[in-house]
Amino acid sequence: MRARGHLGLVVLLALLAAVLAPVASAHEALPTGVQRVELSLGERELALTITAPPEGGGRLPVVVLPRGEARPGEVTLAAVRPGGDPAAGGPVAVPVAPVGQPREVALTADAPGEWEVVVADGVTVARVPLTVAAPAPTPGWVWAVRIGAVLGVVALVAALAPAVRARPRLAVGLGAVALVAVTVAVTAAITAPGGTPAPAPAAAPAPIPTGGHAGHGGMAAMPMAPVPMATMPSGAVVVTARTGPDARAGVPTDLVLDLTDGSTGAVVDDLTIHDEALIHLAVVGPAGDLAHVHPVRTAPGRYVVRVVPPTGGRFGVFAEMERAGEGGHQVARTAFAVTGPAPAAVPAPGPGVREVDGMRADVAVPDAVAGRPTRVSVTFTKAGAPVTDLQGWLGMGAHLVQLGPGVGGGPDPVDPASAFGHGHDTTPAGPAGTYGPQVAFDQTFTRAGRHALWIQVQRDWRIVTIPVTVDVAPESPAP
Ligand SMILES: [Cu+2]
Incomplete structure (x- = not known):
């Protein structure tokens, strides 16, 4: 009798464990949003990896x-x-040297809603938007499983207690309670929507942003209900760039970018992170130099980046960004002026071999014809050996920035006719997660004429830029 009682208890506990398991895993399986975002903060380049907090x-x-x-x-x-004031947010100091040394800090965002991860260097305060989702209500069937299971165990243990077994009618009554409770729990688990494990329930609808701070920034903690697209502004972004009044060649200056919607004039603050940045900014000088940087958001619709113009003259600014909703991916262009002599552009070398950063880079651009795909590739060697330790940057092995011919015939960063483009390396990472010796791009030059290309890879945590001049032949009719 006693042995049978124990056996029954073991069987019931095993059954309960099986029933409860999916409930437990439904919580453990909460998806967490992890995002990387590049910040050009002052003269530093920082890559942040942010793990969004759980719901709530x-x-x-x-x-x-x-x-x-x-x-x-x-x-x-x-x-x-x-x-908010970062001083009130329990600021944590993090050393930012040496390069390549990651440091983790645990911040706290303890309630649902809009937040900012603030990174400050004493001069500039970068604010990365983050949305913490509201906790989802627990569905009724989960409660049925939990209450049924607990009640079943309690009733069974009570029914098997020696004092109760001396009173058979009470024991039978408690046994019946245990049976009913477990039946309820099992039925609720089996008939749960979508079977098991439990689907992640939809979070409460995110509040529709009002005013300037749309505040998604792609940093949403998941799961999160999508914001209805119809409520999102969706126009093209107008970027206004300005420097201090004394921007001079060779002197660091803060470039301030203000974003407004071209159709409504409203401040644009709904950029999402794409390719690991809120804005990919290409700054091209009159001498053909490129700075590819990632401005930091300092206020709704305002971004700041420090640049060191190598020369005077007019600089072209190309801001690549992605808006939430229908705005999608877009490039806005603008310009700013720097005091000092503006040298005439000297075209970079064409395809072929060159030394760069202690490596030998062999650039191949075979048969560049307008309107046809061209495979642009670079093969890296160092001391005769293939270079295979290129590090992914912005989620891929290499980037290609290009500027097409302007009215004057050559690429001109401040001429709207000079088309801007950005391509990504198509080769997969190696087994160690690194790239090389070859990176390649499938590029279609839409127009004939002289193009400026800049191919960028990362090695030893530093960006290596290879400028290339490519003369694209006009599309000729078949002979
Ligand atoms: Cu970028």
């Missing part, structure tokens, strides 16, 4: 990885409400 808020781990030229010192990180 909580721990917000951020990994800071310094790249580029290491400037000793530290930055402070905090999680604040939009526009």
Whole structure:
């Protein structure tokens, strides 16, 4: 009798464990949104990896990885409400040297709604928008499983207690309660929507942003209900660029970018992270130099990046961004002027072999004809050996920035006729997660004429830029 009682208990507990397992895994399986975002903060390049908190808020781990030229010192990180004072957000200091050394800090965003991950270097305060989803209500069937299971166990244990077994009618009554409770739990689990494991329930609808701060930034904690697209502004973004009044060649200057909607004039603050940045900014000078940087958001619709113009003259600015909703991916162009002599552009070398950053780079651009795909490739060697330790940057092995011919015949960064383009390496990463010796792009030049190309890879945490001049032949009719 006693042995049979124990056996029954074991069987029932095993059954309960099986029933409860899907409920437990439904919570453990909460998807977490992890995003990387590049920040050109002052003269530093930082890659942030942000793990969004769970629904309802909580721990917000951020990994800071310094790249580029290491400037000793530290930055402070905090999680604040939009526009909030970082000093009130429990700022955490993080060393940003040496390059390639990741540091993790645990911030806290303890409630649903809009947040900002703030990174400050003492001069500039970068604010990366983040949405923490509201907790989803627990469905009724989950409660049925939980209550049924607990009640079943309690009733069974009570029924098997020696004092109760001495009173058979009470024991039978408790046994019946246990049976009914377990039946309810099992039935609820079996008839749960979509079977098991439980689907992640839809979160409460995110509030529709009002005013300037649309605040998604692609950093949403998942799951999150989509914001209805019809409520999103969807026009082209107008970018206005300005520097301080004394922007001079060779002197660092802060370039301030203000974003407005071309159709409504409203501040644009609904950029989402794409290719690991809110804005990919190409700044091209009159001498044909390229700076590919990632401005930091300092306020709704305002981005700042420090540049060091190598010469005077007029600089073309190309801002690649992606808006939430229908705005989609777009490039806005503008310009700014720098005091000082503007040298005439000297075209970069054409395809072929060159030395760059201690490597030998063999650039191939076979048969560049307008309107046809051209495979642009670069093969890297160092001391005769293939280079296979190129690091992914912005989620891929290499980037190609190009500027087409303007009215004057050559690429001109401040001529709207000079078409801007950006291509991505198509070769997969190697087994170690690195790239090389070859990177390649499938590029279609839409127009004949002289193009400026800049091919960029990362090695030893530094960006290597290879400028190339390509003369594209006109499309000729078949003979
Ligand atoms: Cu970029």
